[in-house]
Each structure stands twice: as structure tokens, then as C-alpha cells.
Amino acid sequence: MRLLVTGGLGFIGSNFILKILNENNDVHITNVDAELDGSNRKNLQNLENSNNYEFFKGNISNKKLMEEQITKCDAVVNFAAESFVDRSINDANPFLVSNIRGAFTILDIITKQKKRMIQISTDEVFGSLSTGTATEQTKFNPSSPYAATKAAAELIINSYSTTFDSDVIITRCTNNYGPRQFAEKLIPKTIMLAYQNKKIPIYGNGKNVRDWIYVDDHCDAVSLALFNGKKGESYNVSAYNEINNITIVKKILDIMDKSEDLIEFVEDRPGHDFRYSMDSQKISTELKWKTKLNFKDGLEKTIQWYIDNPEIMNNSSSTILNSTPWKISN
Ligand SMILES: NC(=O)c1ccc[n+]([C@@H]2O[C@H](COP(=O)([O-])OP(=O)(O)OC[C@H]3O[C@@H](n4cnc5c(N)ncnc54)[C@H](O)[C@@H]3O)[C@@H](O)[C@H]2O)c1
CATH class of the missing domain: 3.40.50.720 (NAD(P)-binding Rossmann-like Domain)
Structure with a gap:
């Protein structure tokens, strides 16, 4: 094929x-x-x-x-x-x-x-x-x-x-x-900033819920x-794994043995959706799809991958790690 x-x-x-x-x-x-x-x-x-x-x-x-x-x-x-x-x-x-x-x-x-x-x-x-x-x-x-x-x-x-x-x-x-995600997204950004002992910006109150796979x-x-x-x-x-942002950041800090003092709440982005949620029964029933990795193991694997790939850690420019990227003007 x-x-x-x-x-x-x-x-x-x-x-x-x-x-x-x-x-x-x-x-x-x-x-x-x-x-x-x-x-x-x-x-x-x-x-x-x-x-x-x-x-x-x-x-x-x-x-x-x-x-x-x-x-x-x-x-x-x-x-x-x-x-x-x-x-x-x-x-x-x-x-x-x-x-x-x-x-x-x-x-x-x-x-x-x-x-x-x-x-x-x-x-x-x-x-x-x-x-x-x-x-x-x-x-x-x-x-x-x-x-x-x-x-x-x-x-x-x-x-x-x-x-x-x-x-x-x-x-x-x-x-x-997981591995290879661009540094601007929540999980890699948190891992990289925590690794460098830098402040981790969280939008609003950090209660926004996403479903992670x-x-x-x-x-x-x-x-x-x-x-x-x-x-x-x-x-x-969907992996039926709804978690709010602050919980995820705290889990990463815990696995990396870093202080929660690194967390810094910043201005929320406009129109920030509160929660996404999807039912995935159809693909499970019709195509026999199921998840293989639980969140804890997946997160540990992901953190390890970033630590093992320092060139990605070092390539994360200050623009990418900016706390309010929606304010960058072109
Ligand atoms: N990341 C998520 O959590 C997520 C969740 C659901 C759906 N998706 C969808 O999955 C797809 C991949 O997401 P991702 O997180 O890997 O994104 P990504 O930004 O990491 O990768 C997107 C890739 O598409 C390329 N690209 C963009 N516009 C292009 C164009 N016009 N022509 C050719 N290449 C172009 C970019 O160069 C980049 O390599 C997207 O369609 C996204 O909407 C992502």
C-alpha cells in the first residue's frame, strides 16, 4: 500500500x-x-x-x-x-x-x-x-x-x-x-519549564478540563x-480521561520532583473553552479500538522522552515558552 x-x-x-x-x-x-x-x-x-x-x-x-x-x-x-x-x-x-x-x-x-x-x-x-x-x-x-x-x-x-x-x-x-509534541503545548511546555526551574504559566484559575489521550x-x-x-x-x-490543567501540571511537578511554587497563574486567553468531552463507544464497538496506556504511565513515558532528548529541551525559544502566546503580534 x-x-x-x-x-x-x-x-x-x-x-x-x-x-x-x-x-x-x-x-x-x-x-x-x-x-x-x-x-x-x-x-x-x-x-x-x-x-x-x-x-x-x-x-x-x-x-x-x-x-x-x-x-x-x-x-x-x-x-x-x-x-x-x-x-x-x-x-x-x-x-x-x-x-x-x-x-x-x-x-x-x-x-x-x-x-x-x-x-x-x-x-x-x-x-x-x-x-x-x-x-x-x-x-x-x-x-x-x-x-x-x-x-x-x-x-x-x-x-x-x-x-x-x-x-x-x-x-x-x-x-x-506524548513524545515529539511542539513545546508550546501545555504538557511539553510544563516539562521543559520545570526541567529548567522556570515559572510555569497557567491560564486563568487552571480549572479548564481537557480529555487526554x-x-x-x-x-x-x-x-x-x-x-x-x-x-x-x-x-x-476519547480515552475518558478528563482532567483539569492545574491537576496535570501538579502531576508533572510531582513526577519530576519539583516544587509547586513554580506555578504562576496568568491572564486567561479570550474565549477559553471550559470543558471538552466526547463519547467514543462507536469506534470501540465497530472497529474494536481501545486504549493501551493509562495516564500515569503515559505521562511518565512522555517526561522521560523529553529528558532523553535534550536538544528539544534546549531548542525551546523564549517566544515558544511565552506565557501569553495569543498576544504575539505578527
Ligand atoms: N494535538 C492534539 O491534541 C490534537 C487533537 C485532536 C486533533 N488534532 C489534529 O491533529 C492534526 C495534527 O495535530 P498536531 O498536534 O500533530 O499538529 P502539529 O502542529 O504538531 O503538526 C501539524 C503539521 O502540519 C503541517 N502543516 C500545517 N499546515 C500545512 C499545510 N498547509 N501544508 C502542509 N503541511 C502543513 C505543519 O508544518 C506541521 O508539521 C491536526 O489536524 C489537528 O487539528 C490534534
Whole structure:
């Protein structure tokens, strides 16, 4: 099988590529990534001499490039996206280009070429839920510009499924953590700052709840959707692991044997959703997906990975570790 993975130099895409190539000898992967925020060539440097892997620097909104690449493959897994909510508050335009135009470019081509597409989406499309949990039938209610662009991509994909019977599957996942995540996100940022004994900024009162999943468990879900999923379906992916931010930061400090005095509450970001929650019974029942790692073990493994990869720790610039990145002006 020849697979086109987009956004494969980022956090989840790189973990997915490593996992698929590790588990399958007969899969060839082409990775198209524009090397934007979140990307890191070092994430896949071990594959540089692999016969089953090649990399093209390019943008998924480039129709000609995507036509050429999709012609050579059997299926596309679209991880490519502008993924930093804070930055979408600062400037939403790149989010429209990558997350809507880019996804649409792939969608239109795979429909004409009759190929399969897996679109990687997010629980953020459902917006903040004070109670209850979102199923595949729950109405979208995105709050941030990022979430709105991901929801928009889903809507155009659904319209193509209905109108053209396109072979598209959407997976929607909760917050991922694990190795290779860009330093600006909560867990790596906390690990790196704690390691350097620097203050750890927490938005607002730190009570915002996210549902955390180890990245390998998410990659398993994407792989099941790719190989066994039913066209036109969407699958929610949740590990049922809802925790607030302050609890996570305290757990990391505890594992790293650091003082809670490092915690510093800072101004909350605008429109900060209070809680996300999703039900993932459908993928568990229909595709037999289940998580493999509990949160404690996953967190310990993640912390160890960052400590074992000091070049990533040292590369974290002060801009990345800024306490209010949504205020960065372009
Ligand atoms: N991280 C999470 O917790 C999470 C949860 C649910 C869904 N998702 C979704 O999973 C996907 C991957 O997220 P991530 O955390 O790995 O993000 P990331 O920011 O680490 O990686 C995104 C990658 O996409 C590339 N990219 C962006 N726009 C591109 C374009 N127009 N053309 C080509 N490449 C482009 C970037 O260069 C980067 O390498 C995204 O679609 C995101 O919306 C992420």
C-alpha cells in the first residue's frame, strides 16, 4: 500500500508514520509537510535512509503538487493543519488556508481519483460542554477560530460524502500528549519549564478540563479507521480521561520532583473553552479500538522522552515558552 500522510513532521503525524512503518513491512509512506509551526525534521530523522519513506516539502493547498502526490498513492491521511488555538486568536488567516482550503484541495482530488481520505479532526468542533458528552450526532458549536476551521473542513467533507459518495472518514480526537509534541503545548511546555526551574504559566484559575489521550492510542484509532473504517462515517476518539490543567501540571511537578511554587497563574486567553468531552463507544464497538496506556504511565513515558532528548529541551525559544502566546503580534 502507498500512503500519503500530510503534516507528518508534526506531533501526531510523525508518531503515526513511525508506528505504521514499524508495524507494516508492505506500506510505503510519502510525507508532505510545509514545515510550518509545529513541524520538526528531527521527529523523523531516523527514517532518512528508509526505502519505505520519502518526504516532500509542500503545502496541501497546492493543487498541482497534491494531484501529483495523490495519483501515486492509495489513500491520504490528512494531519496537516495549523493547530495552535492561541495563534488562531492572533491571526486566523493561515488557519483558513491550511485547515479549510488545504483539506478541501485533498478532498476534491481524492473524489475525482476515487481514493480514500482520513481527515483528522478534533473534539473542539463541539465547543465547551458544561455537562454531558458529545457523540457523533452532537451539533457543532466551535468557539475558537481554530475550532471553527476544523468544523468547516468537516462540513465540506460531509457535503462531498453526500453529494459525490466520496470515500472519506473523519476521526475526531481529544487532547493528545506524548513524545515529539511542539513545546508550546501545555504538557511539553510544563516539562521543559520545570526541567529548567522556570515559572510555569497557567491560564486563568487552571480549572479548564481537557480529555487526554496518549498519542499512540490516537494513532491506533486512525490506523483502524484507515484500514477498516466505513466510508462516510465519523468516529469520536476519547480515552475518558478528563482532567483539569492545574491537576496535570501538579502531576508533572510531582513526577519530576519539583516544587509547586513554580506555578504562576496568568491572564486567561479570550474565549477559553471550559470543558471538552466526547463519547467514543462507536469506534470501540465497530472497529474494536481501545486504549493501551493509562495516564500515569503515559505521562511518565512522555517526561522521560523529553529528558532523553535534550536538544528539544534546549531548542525551546523564549517566544515558544511565552506565557501569553495569543498576544504575539505578527
Ligand atoms: N494535538 C492534539 O491534541 C490534537 C487533537 C485532536 C486533533 N488534532 C489534529 O491533529 C492534526 C495534527 O495535530 P498536531 O498536534 O500533530 O499538529 P502539529 O502542529 O504538531 O503538526 C501539524 C503539521 O502540519 C503541517 N502543516 C500545517 N499546515 C500545512 C499545510 N498547509 N501544508 C502542509 N503541511 C502543513 C505543519 O508544518 C506541521 O508539521 C491536526 O489536524 C489537528 O487539528 C490534534
